[in-house]
Amino acid sequence: MLNKNDIIPLYMQLQRILKEDILKGKYLQDELIPSETQLSKKYDITRTTVRKAIANLVDEGLLRREHGKGTFVSLRQVNYSIWNFGGFTDFLRKKNKSPISKVLEEEIMTIKGRSYYKIVRARGVMEDAIEFLTIDTSFLPLDLLPGIDQNDFSTKSIYNTIKKDYQITPGNVELGVYPMMGNERTVEIFDHDLQTPLLNVKGTVFSDTGQEIEKVSIIYSPNVEFKMTTRVD
Amino acid sequence: MLNKNDIIPLYMQLQRILKEDILKGKYLQDELIPSETQLSKKYDITRTTVRKAIANLVDEGLLRREHGKGTFVSLRQVNYSIWNFGGFTDFLRKKNKSPISKVLEEEIMTIKGRSYYKIVRARGVMEDAIEFLTIDTSFLPLDLLPGIDQNDFSTKSIYNTIKKDYQITPGNVELGVYPMMGNERTVEIFDHDLQTPLLNVKGTVFSDTGQEIEKVSIIYSPNVEFKMTTRVD
């Protein structure tokens, strides 16, 4: 039952109950869950509130609605629309996901006489299991960001660290999109078929003063969609 | 204003209006849009309906809500659209190249009760030899663009024809980028290795009145770079 005096909104409480029921197997894949009307009576809340709970679970990819038929369990792979760079952590937090980073490599290296901190991370979400969504390789110039290599970026956001500790704000990004074949590492991390081509986005992030803050290469999991909106004239 | 008798839901109509206002620059980055109450009064609909429109735009990443403050434009706008979206012919002309189009397929077909003119073209440049850069598949709705199938698009630009003959101006474009493997056709046209993955951009072009003008799928040659500039905040 729901607690109407709880700080937690009713739709969230219901959402949690439904999610647990689904994950516990009370409702099986492609099975109907109770109708909106039934749920609103059972929990003594309005249909509007039930709909909000269900809408969120549809967004999360746990449920699927079919007009005139009902609401079905639909445990498909989640497709995340990622069309931006800077906000991976924030993007997932807004969706009530728990972002995860795993550091794969770290190195100080010199390119063309300039010293860089190179860090490779697998990034994803923690749900029932860990699902990795991207593999990010970053090159951060040590002259501009001294000591940046002393951070633990398995828990912190690189962008927030640059903003807070160095008072540098990322601005323009130049990026290119390239197709690539998977390799041993991507197969291991994304658990995809070796034949599946992947997307690789390479970019340079500049501060508003025009300084090069970061060079980055992002390999996207096949489960991620790369979408955007723009204009032509 | 909104049309309460339209088949299109009110929240969608409002959503479209707000989206266009944002993309056209009526509201600038980090600027407040009118409050939910103001919008509900202006368009004579309830706050619930306004909220649904805004919620969708927040999901799309065009808006950001802040409790107690208001709703802000939060747009990571792509400044430079893909170089051949909407401007392939003009783009090449400006570079003193000779654009070439070869029609591969043409067909009138019906999708979900709507009639479309489907045209597949290989597009490229004529230098010493012909070099094809993209394979474009366009679906043009015949109810909106009657007689569009009577043109010879091996010499004319689809966009210019739409602008001049139908007085419709392309505006927003929603697009997704996907990696794909080559096939017999791409190998023949681009003369690439079958193992090479390619980029496929799929998009929908809308007019400024929100009508769907074209669905398009573009396969890029390995010789083409897909680049753009954007911003993070």
Add this chain to the structure above:
DNA sequence: TAGTGGTCTAGACCACGGT
């Protein structure tokens, strides 16, 4: 025809942010 989800109204009270 009965039941489902899809949309919408006209209210209400609350929590948050800035004055």
Add this chain to the structure above:
DNA sequence: CCGTGGTCTAGACCACTAG
């Protein structure tokens, strides 16, 4: 304090699906 967004109620009518 007032205006903002966040939640919720108790209805209503519609469009779709299936028996």
